[in-house]
Amino acid sequence: MEDIVKQIRAELLQNVDPVYREGAQNYFKEGIVLHGVRLPVVRTISAKYYRQVRGLEKSEIFALCDRLLSFNTSEERTIAFDWAWRLRKQFEPADFKTLERWLKDHVNNWGGVDDLCCRTLGYFIEQFPESLPRVFGWTKARQWHLRRAAAVALIYPVRRGKYFGDVLKTSGALLCDDHYLVQKGYGWLLKESCKKFPREVFDYVMQNKDRMPRTALRYAIEKMPPARRKKAMSR
DSSP states (O other): OHHHHHHHHHHHHHTOOHHHHHHHHHHOTTOOOOOOOOHHHHHHHHHHHHHHHTTSOHHHHHHHHHHHHTTOOHHHHHHHHHHHHHTGGGOOGGGHHHHHHHHHHHOOSHHHHHHIIIIIIHHHHHHOGGGHHHHHHGGGOSSHHHHHHHHHTTHHHHHTTOOHHHHHHHHHHHTTOOOHHHHHHHHHHHHHHTTTOHHHHHHHHHHHTTTSOHHHHHHHHTTSOHHHHHHHHOO
16 A cells, blocks of 8 residues: 555655645645646546545545555645545545544645545535534634634535524534634635525624624625625624
8 A cells, every 4th residue: 555655645746746836835724735737637646546445444445545645745644534435435434534534633634624624524424423412622722723623614504504504503603713724614605605595694794794704794795685794794
């Protein structure tokens, strides 16, 4: 299995784009460690090598994901999270511990949060709602990326009309958070919720707009009709 990891890393290093690397490092204000391989290329490499390992047991592929994550670089992390997503049909409740550990130990910027939460963790929550209290617990975490994850992980299920009560509960817990990336996270969650629950989200915003940071408010109302946006922005 170690040979696969070596091959992946060698191919990543063959595709480094220094201009892209510099731009990405400037884009992520909170910092990022990366080789500098463009995302479409990383995804192509991920798919190529997954074809070689997809016959393995889930536990063996998860072990490979752990090995990739141990390098703490963006490209290897993207591949690990992509492989976890490809295994989603095999998920079982006990896998939450692994996904949560990856989030806590190997994510340190908003790109990593969104990569894991918008697909893999979101899908997991939809399938196993008993994990919702654990996810809500992240709203109280000291690390901002866990607080953002508590919101972003709900986007996948709420797009399918599920767990809107948890959306409001989580948004309430994060309402006055002072980190701009957490504000953007729950604002984004409310914006996505508008697609299925437009009236309920508008009512929630109107009830809380005086306490909601401007950043979160702007995200939340972005897709509302102009008249509602104007009303929400008025003080």
